[in-house]
Amino acid sequence: MQNLELRKVNVIRYVTPLREGGSMPAIAEADDGFLYVLKFRGAGQGKKALIAELIGGELARILGLKMPEIVFAHLDEAFGRTEPDEEIQDLLKASTGLNLAVHYLSGAITxxxxxxxxxxxxxxxxxxxxxxxxxxxxxxxxxNMLYWHKELWLIxxxxxxxxxxxxxxxxxxxxxxxxxxxxxxxxxxxxxxxxxxxxxxxxxxxxxxxxxxxxxxxxxxxxxxxxxxxxxxxxxxxxxxxxxxxxxxxxxxxxxxxxxxx
Known part of the structure; x- marks a missing residue:
């Protein structure tokens, strides 16, 4: 446990925004073939929210609670250039570099x-x-809890x-x-x-x-x-x-x- 590490992925496709979230996270695809809920460093709460997400999620896992995998997600500076939505484009440009992403639990129920x-x-x-x-x-x-495969997961x-x-x-x-x-x-x-x-x-x-x-x-x-x-x-x-x-x-x-x- 003293050598805890998170995987790193590169974001390759912006799928859809999750506008119900205050910081406007999004579903995105990474280069490992999986979908993630992407939390942006350029959002309103900034990197502090990412720090809290990382600390809270990993401590939950250590305590034996169900928590989707957290990864570091790199966003290339050219990623937002083709985004037609101006608000989303600004968010992507402000989030170039290392962001946080959580494995997307497809089919999960609130x-x-x-x-x-x-x-x-x-x-x-x-x-x-x-x-x-x-x-x-x-x-x-x-x-902020989901039922997935008949188990309760924290997000x-x-x-x-x-x-x-x-x-x-x-x-x-x-x-x-x-x-x-x-x-x-x-x-x-x-x-x-x-x-x-x-x-x-x-x-x-x-x-x-x-x-x-x-x-x-x-x-x-x-x-x-x-x-x-x-x-x-x-x-x-x-x-x-x-x-x-x-x-x-x-x-x-x-x-x-x-x-x-x-």
Missing amino acids: YDPVVAKIDPLLASKIVWLDCFLMNMDRTARNT DHGASMYFHHSWQNWQEQAKKPFTLVKDHVLLPQVSLMEEVDQEFKSLLTPQIIEAVLNVIPEEWLDDNFFNSSAEQREAYAYFLNTRVANSQIFVKEAEDAREKLI
């Missing part, structure tokens, strides 16, 4: 909490992860760690409860947070967290708040390690929010 219920253990694992990452985007309105962690868009009071954020858990789509099905907490804390060692953070490309770590990419990477490590050490804070918040639903 999780509907009215139709399907999941078991309390899986629900508790997903809620724990989202509290840990401060992921505000797993609500009934936008579940889109780009809204995680929202504090890193400004880094305001970022050290304090690591020890804060995640109050938005009250809106989590799976909260009514949660009952095993304490058990999950013990398991996940043992899995998320500093070495594992370091391995995930080491995968972040240098060119994405260019926040002017820090003096270097190494300093920015260390800030992410501090946040994640501190959050693991103080997980009882967000576990209690989730349990209290669950109690209010009963």
Whole structure:
């Protein structure tokens, strides 16, 4: 795990935009023959959303949750020249270089909490992860979960760690409860947070967290708040390690929010 690596692909065909996404991701074909949901570095949330997507997705996988493969996707500077849609053309031009893509789950069905219920253990694992990452985007309105081959898959962690868009009071954020858990789509099905907490804390060692953070490309770590990419990477490590050490804070918040639903 200390040598975690992501595959790299080249984008060869822009298939269709996914306009329901705030950052306007797209389905694209890569030179390995597969379709991907392509997340653009030139989109509104920029490289921060890609960093959050990478960290959230790979940590979800390490914790045993279903997550489509994440790859680095290179976009050539000539790629957008023939795109007739001016808005899309601008996005493609702004995203030349290394982007992030997630394997497209063809035929997957969006999780509907009215139709399907999941078991309390899986629900508790997903809620724990989202509290840990401060992921505000797993609500009934936008579940960001798919059923594919009769299994529940997580997608889109780009809204995680929202504090890193400004880094305001970022050290304090690591020890804060995640109050938005009250809106989590799976909260009514949660009952095993304490058990999950013990398991996940043992899995998320500093070495594992370091391995995930080491995968972040240098060119994405260019926040002017820090003096270097190494300093920015260390800030992410501090946040994640501190959050693991103080997980009882967000576990209690989730349990209290669950109690209010009963």
